[in-house]
Amino acid sequence: MTMPAGELxxxxxxxxxxxxxxxxxxxxxxxxxxIAWRRIRSSKVAMISLGVLVFLLLIAIFAPVLTAIExxxxxxxxxxxxxxxxxxVSFEPxxxxxxxxxxxxxxxxGVEPQTGRDIFARIVYGAxxxxxxxxxxxxxxxxxxxxxxxxxxxxxGVVDTxxxxxxxxxxAFPQLLFLLTLTPILQARLGHTFLGKGSTLPIASLIFIxxxxxxxxLARIVRGQVLSLRERxxxxxxxxxxxxxxxxIFKEIIPNVAAVVLVYATLxxxxxxxxxxxxxxxxxxxxxxxxxxxxxxNQSQSNNFYQLDPWFMLVPGLALLITVLSFxxxxxxxxxxxxxxxxxx
Amino acid sequence: MSTEANxxxxxxxxxxxxxxxxxxxxxxxxKKHFAIRQGxxxxxxxxxxxxxxxxxxxxxxxxxxxxVGESGCGKSTTGRVVTKLLDPTAGAIIFEGKDISGYSxxxxxxxxxxxxxxxxxxxxxxxxxxxxxxxVGAPFRIQKTVKExxxxxxxxxxxxxxxxxxxxxxxxxxxxxxxQRQRIGIARAIALRPKLIVCDEPVSALDVSIQAxxxxxxxxxxxxxxxxxxxxxxxxxxxxxxxxxxxxxYLGQMMEFTDRDTLYSKPLHPYTHALMSAVPxxxxxxxxxxxxxxxxxxxxxxxxxxxxxxxxxxxxKFRERLSDSERERCQTESPALELKAPGHFAQCHxxxxxxxxxxxxxxxxxAGAVESVVSPGGVSTDLPR
Numbered sequence: 098m099t100m101p102a103g104e105l106x107x108x109x110x111x112x113x114x115x116x117x118x119x120x121x122x123x124x125x126x127x128x129x130x131x132i133a134w135r136r137i138r139s140s141k142v143a144m145i146s147l148g149v150l151v152f153l154l155l156i157a158i159f160a161p162v163l164t165a166i167e168x169x170x171x172x173x174x175x176x177x178x179x180x181x182x183x184x185x186v187s188f189e190p191x192x193x194x195x196x197x198x199x200x201x202x203x204x205x206x207g208v209e210p211q212t213g214r215d216i217f218a219r220i221v222y223g224a225x226x227x228x229x230x231x232x233x234x235x236x237x238x239x240x241x242x243x244x245x246x247x248x249x250x251x252x253x254g255v256v257d258t259x260x261x262x263x264x265x266x267x268x269a270f271p272q273l274l275f276l277l278t279l280t281p282i283l284q285a286r287l288g289h290t291f292l293g294k295g296s297t298l299p300i301a302s303l304i305f306i307x308x309x310x311x312x313x314x315l316a317r318i319v320r321g322q323v324l325s326l327r328e329r330x331x332x333x334x335x336x337x338x339x340x341x342x343x344x345x346i347f348k349e350i351i352p353n354v355a356a357v358v359l360v361y362a363t364l365x366x367x368x369x370x371x372x373x374x375x376x377x378x379x380x381x382x383x384x385x386x387x388x389x390x391x392x393x394x395n396q397s398q399s400n401n402f403y404q405l406d407p408w409f410m411l412v413p414g415l416a417l418l419i420t421v422l423s424f425x426x427x428x429x430x431x432x433x434x435x436x437x438x439x440x441x442x
Numbered sequence: 443m444s445t446e447a448n449x450x451x452x453x454x455x456x457x458x459x460x461x462x463x464x465x466x467x468x469x470x471x472x473k474k475h476f477a478i479r480q481g482x483x484x485x486x487x488x489x490x491x492x493x494x495x496x497x498x499x500x501x502x503x504x505x506x507x508x509x510v511g512e513s514g515c516g517k518s519t520t521g522r523v524v525t526k527l528l529d530p531t532a533g534a535i536i537f538e539g540k541d542i543s544g545y546s547x548x549x550x551x552x553x554x555x556x557x558x559x560x561x562x563x564x565x566x567x568x569x570x571x572x573x574x575x576x577x578v579g580a581p582f583r584i585q586k587t588v589k590e591x592x593x594x595x596x597x598x599x600x601x602x603x604x605x606x607x608x609x610x611x612x613x614x615x616x617x618x619x620x621x622q623r624q625r626i627g628i629a630r631a632i633a634l635r636p637k638l639i640v641c642d643e644p645v646s647a648l649d650v651s652i653q654a655x656x657x658x659x660x661x662x663x664x665x666x667x668x669x670x671x672x673x674x675x676x677x678x679x680x681x682x683x684x685x686x687x688x689x690x691x692y693l694g695q696m697m698e699f700t701d702r703d704t705l706y707s708k709p710l711h712p713y714t715h716a717l718m719s720a721v722p723x724x725x726x727x728x729x730x731x732x733x734x735x736x737x738x739x740x741x742x743x744x745x746x747x748x749x750x751x752x753x754x755x756x757x758x759k760f761r762e763r764l765s766d767s768e769r770e771r772c773q774t775e776s777p778a779l780e781l782k783a784p785g786h787f788a789q790c791h792x793x794x795x796x797x798x799x800x801x802x803x804x805x806x807x808x809a810g811a812v813e814s815v816v817s818p819g820g821v822s823t824d825l826p827r
Contacts, residue, residue, distance in 0.1 A: 129571065129614075329566045329567075330563055330566040330567035331566065331567050331568055331569040333559070333567075334627075334630065336527055337525055337554065337559045338554055338580060338584045338585070338634075339551045339555075340580075340584050341547075344584065352569070352571035352572070353569070353570065355571070
């Protein structure tokens with residue numbers, strides 16, 4: 098007994114005709130990320146924050162060019178009396194000037210109190226430092242978190258127990274306290290051997306510490322996702338073809354958690370920017386003369402400069418605010434765009 | 443019944459898995475128990491779910507064995523153990539003369555191209571992040587049978603063979619219908635030219651019209667490549683259409699095993715009778731007139747199967763037509779899967795032929811799809827293939 102061939106073809110054809118472009122010559126499938134990108138493009142907020150972030154990235158990349166145009170650099174000291182043309186009050190050289198030091202043509206965002214370093218130059222170089230730390234620390238926690246989370250869920254048993262308990266251990270630490278105490282120790286004891294010297298040392302140690310303490314959050318999310326994914330039949334199909342566990346985890350399972358990981362990453366980058374700022378503000382992060390936004394905030398509050406010179410605090414504060422806000426808004430948009438329950442564009 | 447069927451049936455050896463020299467696959471006393479563990483820190487084994495509890499059958503190259511039974515009877519687990527997606531607790535799986543039951547992943551690797559699986563759910567069996575090209579090309583990449591450059595051509599040939607447009611190579615699974623997705627799954631399964639495919643309810647998730655296409659495709663591929671199928675299903679009509687032999691399972695054990703024609707014309711086991719009477723008859727007059735055997739009660743827990751015959755708690759014959767002494771036998775002595783008629787195995791102390799039930803069943807997968815001849819008395823004659 099067989100079904101008439103014609104009938105079969107007809108049903109196949111009718112199933113095909115559901116897609117309008119099924120019979121066009123070049124048929125390209127749309128992946129989830131292509132669909133998500135279309136949705137992000139249609140969101141104004143997402144596109145504005147993406148624009149801001151791209152702008153910021155360009156600033157960080159072209160920091161030397163920008164400061165060259167301005168004709169300043171982030172470390173040269175200036176006599177504050179020379180910089181601020183104010184005959185009304187007499188100053189002792191080296192003391193902070195009262196009031197706002199408004200931008201001028203030579204110093205686009207004014208200068209620091211006391212040292213007279215150019216704020217614009219320090220902000221753009223600071224963007225470099227802040228973004229590098231945030232991106233690399235996030236990358237580190239994403240790589241560790243995804244791999245270990247997926248392994249814990251896929252292998253289960255002892256592997257799961259060891260990884261999960263280690264995650265619990267890390268999550269049980271009072272993080273800020275730990276960061277505060279560990280960062281100087283790491284820099285003093287291990288830094289020179291493992292993490293480089295000079296100005297890269299504090300940056301490298303911040304990346305390492307933020308990255309290392311950031312992964313358990315993601316690992317938990319990934320583990321939960323993989324626990325359900327590994328029961329799916331496509332995983333069994335891969336096993337039936339003889340695929341190795343490594344292939345199954347990295348080729349079959351991880352692409353399916355990519356959406357979650359991407360959302361997590363876009364929301365972790367601003368968290369790491371603020372964490373870096375907080376640590377630098379508290380004096381254990383990036384150190385003078387390397388500029389970072391948190392370190393600038395730290396300097397503005399030392400000696401109560403911000404009371405005399407709020408501008409000095411306002412500039413890095415605003416930079417931080419705009420960056421973190423943009424990342425968070427973009428993160429929300431990415432999450433919405435990747436949500437399968439949202440309406441299709 | 444035709445004599446031809448009986449001759450074919452008698453060729454099955456005395457024991458269902460006994461050494462049939464031509465068998466591609468022989469399964470003997472297969473068991474799969476899932477441990478139940480309890481305890482907070484020290485997880486002790488407190489019992490086992492006996493998903494498969496002693497199943498034996500054999501299968502020749504190019505043959506189809508239907509595996510039927512209600513949900514939870516262990517038919518899918520049997521399929522997964524045979525393909526070594528699960529490791530058996532006990533028993534032998536002899537594939538081409540070698541017992542593969544204890545093989546490790548590395549040892550199984552070369553055999554993976556010989557034994558493949560088609561899954562039930564076409565939505566879950568294809569990775570949503572991979573294009574069709576990647577999915578169907580995966581067997582070649584994993585087994586490294588075809589060079590990277592040649593994969594695309596191979597995949598497109600396969601896609602064409604299973605009735606898909608090869609131009610859809612770069613599409614994602616969500617852009618296909620259920621039937622098309624199942625064709626993708628089939629293309630992936632036949633990619634390495636396996637000798638055995640375990641079809642785990644391949645058509646259960648599909649519309650009836652699509653079911654027929656997929657079943658026909660499977661048959662065509664079987665003829666073309668001489669593939670043996672283990673066809674797991676709960677739809678008796680589909681199984682009747684595609685199978686050469688049929689095994690009926692209940693609570694992890696095999697109730698009846700014989701060739702297709704014998705099973706459908708002279709079922710011996712009361713459970714088979716009940717299963718068959720549950721199939722609706724596509725004739726309203728007959729449907730209202732016929733007697734249905736209803737199974738009462740719930741399926742017993744496979745972690746604590748009833749003593750004696752596992753079916754006695756729900757057996758209509760046990761309840762209605764057995765004497766007390768006969769009942770005691772059912773409750774205490776578990777029957778073995780024995781030869782009750784030539785080529786006809788049943789695991790029952792009191793088997794009987796109930797042609798009335800078999801005759802009522804001439805439903806195919808859609809009335810028009812089965813070329814059956816129904817005589818005015820409702821007695822079916824033989825089914826030519």
